[in-house]
Amino acid sequence: MTRRDEWMRAARAAFPHTLPVLTGFAFLGIAYGILMRAQGQGLALTACMSAIVFAGSMQYLAAPLFALGFAPLSAFLLTLMVNARHLFYGISMLDRLRGTGKWKNLLIFLMCDETFSLLLNAQPPRGVDRTRFMVCIAVMDYLYWVLASVAGSLLGAVLTLNVEGIDFVLTALFLVIFLNQWHGCAGRWPAAAGVLCSLLCLAAVGAEQFMLPAMAAILATLLIWQALRTRREAAQ
Amino acid sequence: MNGMEKAMTVAVIAAATVLTRFLPFWIFPQGRRRPAWLTRLSESLPYAVIGLLVVYCLRGVDLTAPPYGLPEGIAVAVVALLHAWRHNTLLSIGGGTLAYMLLVQTVF
Numbered sequence: 001m002t003r004r005d006e007w008m009r010a011a012r013a014a015f016p017h018t019l020p021v022l023t024g025f026a027f028l029g030i031a032y033g034i035l036m037r038a039q040g041q042g043l044a045l046t047a048c049m050s051a052i053v054f055a056g057s058m059q060y061l062a063a064p065l066f067a068l069g070f071a072p073l074s075a076f077l078l079t080l081m082v083n084a085r086h087l088f089y090g091i092s093m094l095d096r097l098r099g100t101g102k103w104k105n106l107l108i109f110l111m112c113d114e115t116f117s118l119l120l121n122a123q124p125p126r127g128v129d130r131t132r133f134m135v136c137i138a139v140m141d142y143l144y145w146v147l148a149s150v151a152g153s154l155l156g157a158v159l160t161l162n163v164e165g166i167d168f169v170l171t172a173l174f175l176v177i178f179l180n181q182w183h184g185c186a187g188r189w190p191a192a193a194g195v196l197c198s199l200l201c202l203a204a205v206g207a208e209q210f211m212l213p214a215m216a217a218i219l220a221t222l223l224i225w226q227a228l229r230t231r232r233e234a235a236q
Numbered sequence: 237m238n239g240m241e242k243a244m245t246v247a248v249i250a251a252a253t254v255l256t257r258f259l260p261f262w263i264f265p266q267g268r269r270r271p272a273w274l275t276r277l278s279e280s281l282p283y284a285v286i287g288l289l290v291v292y293c294l295r296g297v298d299l300t301a302p303p304y305g306l307p308e309g310i311a312v313a314v315v316a317l318l319h320a321w322r323h324n325t326l327l328s329i330g331g332g333t334l335a336y337m338l339l340v341q342t343v344f
Contacts, residue, residue: 020329045242052250062249070241072248079252085285086253090260091274092282098266108257113289120282165307165337171293172315172332178286179319179328187283194287207295214291218284219277226276 010124010132011140017122018140021114024170025144031167032059033152039063043153050149054112054142058082081212088215089116096120100131110138112145114170117177193221303344311336 001009029050036046045066049059058079065075089111096119097104107119115138124133181187197217202210237245264270294312297305315332322328 016326019326023333045246048243048246049249052246053253055253058249058253062245065245066237066242068237070237070245072244075245076248076252079249080256083253083256085288086256087260088281088285088288090257091264091278092285094260094264094270094278095275097261104261105258108261109254111257117286117289120286165340166333168308168311168336169329169333171290171308172311172329172336174286174289174293175312175315175332176319176325176328178290179316180325181283181286183323187280190280190283191287194284195291197284198288198291202291202295210295211292214288218281218288222277222280222284223273226273226280230272 006129007132007136010128011136013125013128014122014133014136014140017118018137018144020169020173021118021141022144024114024167024173025141026148027166027169028056029145029148030152030155032056032063033149034155035060035063035152036149037153037156039067041066043150046149046153047146050146054110054145055079055083055086056112056145084212084215085113086111092116092120100134103131103135107134107138110142112141114173115141117174121177121180189225190222193225194218197221307336307339307344310339 032050033046036049041063049062053059053062061078061082062075065071090108093108093111093116097107100107111119118137118141119134122133122137124130178191181191198210198214201214201217204210205213264274294308297308299305311332314335315328318324318331319328
C-alpha cells in the first residue's frame with residue numbers, strides 16, 4: 001500500500017467522526033465571518049484570525065477589539081485567560097500524542113476544543129494508522145473552520161436562512177462524549193467532579209468569569225482525590 | 237487600529253494561543269521522567285475537562301428568566317435518551333440539535 005493509499009484510508013475513517021464538528025463549525029464559522037463584517041472587519045483579517053489563531057471562543061471575544069485602540073498587552077492577557085483550558089488539553093494529551101513523530105507539533109497547534117474531544121476518544125479502525133487518523137481529524141476540523149469563516153465573511157449579512165439554535169450541535173457533541181465516558185465507568189468520579197466544580201463556580205461567579213476558578217477547583221479536587229487514593233493504597 | 241496594528245494584534249493573540257497549547261509539552265518533554273501525580277492527573281483530567289466543556293457550552297442559560305432553560309434542558313434530555321436507546325453518536329447529536337432548533341424557533 002502506498003503512502004497515498006494510507007492517507008486516503010485514514011481520511012475515510014476520520015471523516016464520519018468529524019461530521020458533528022463540520023455542522024457546528026459551518027454554523028459558528030459563518031457566524032464569525034458575519035460578526036467580523038458587522039464590526040467593520042474585512043475578509044483578510046477574518047481569514048488570518050481563523051487560520052493563524054484557530055481558537056473559536058477567543059476569536060469571538062476578540063472581534064470587537066479591532067475596532068478599539070491598539071492594546072497588545074491586554075489582548076495577550078485576555079487570550080491567556082480564555083485559552084488557559086488548552087493547558088488541560090496538553091496535559092491530557094501528553095501520552096496520547098506519543099509516537100506521532102513529525103506530526104506532533106501540527107497536532108498540538110490544531111488542538112481546539114472539538115479536535116481535542118475527538119482525539120481523546122475516537123479510535124481508528126483496524127488497519128488504519130493512528131497518527132494519520134489523528135492528523136486527518138485535526139486538519140479536517142481546521143479546514144472546516146477556516147473555510148466557514150471565509151464563507152461567512154463573504155456572505156456578510158445576506159444570509160436569510162433561519163438556523164437559530166444550530167450551535168447546540170457542539171453542546172450535543174460534548175454531551176455525547178461525556179455520556180460515552182460515563183458508560184465506560186472508569187472515569188465517573190473525575191467526570192462528576194468536573195461537572196460539579198464547574199457548576200459551583202458558575203453559580204458563584206457567573207458565566208463571564210467561571211472558567212479560571214472552575215479549572216482551579218477541578219485541579220484541586222483531582223489532586224486531593226489522587227493523594228487520598230495513593231495514601232489508601234500505601235496503607236493497604 | 238490601523239492595518240499594521242491589526243496585524244500585530246493577530247500575532248499577539250496567536251502567540252498567546254500557541255503558548256497555551258504548547259506549554260505542557262515544553263514543561264514535560266517526552267522521554268524525561270514525569271512525576272507520578274502528573275501521570276495520574278493526565279489520566280483523570282480528560283474526564284473532568286469534558287464535564288467542564290458541557291457546562292461551558294450551557295453557561296449562558298438563565299434559569300431565573302423565561303424560558304427558564306427549558307429548551308436546553310429538553311434538548312439535553314433528548315440527547316441522553318437517544319443515546320441510551322441507540323448508542324449512535326450521530327443520531328444522538330443530530331436528534332438533540334434538531335429538537336433544540338425546533339424548540340427555540342417555534343415553541344419558545
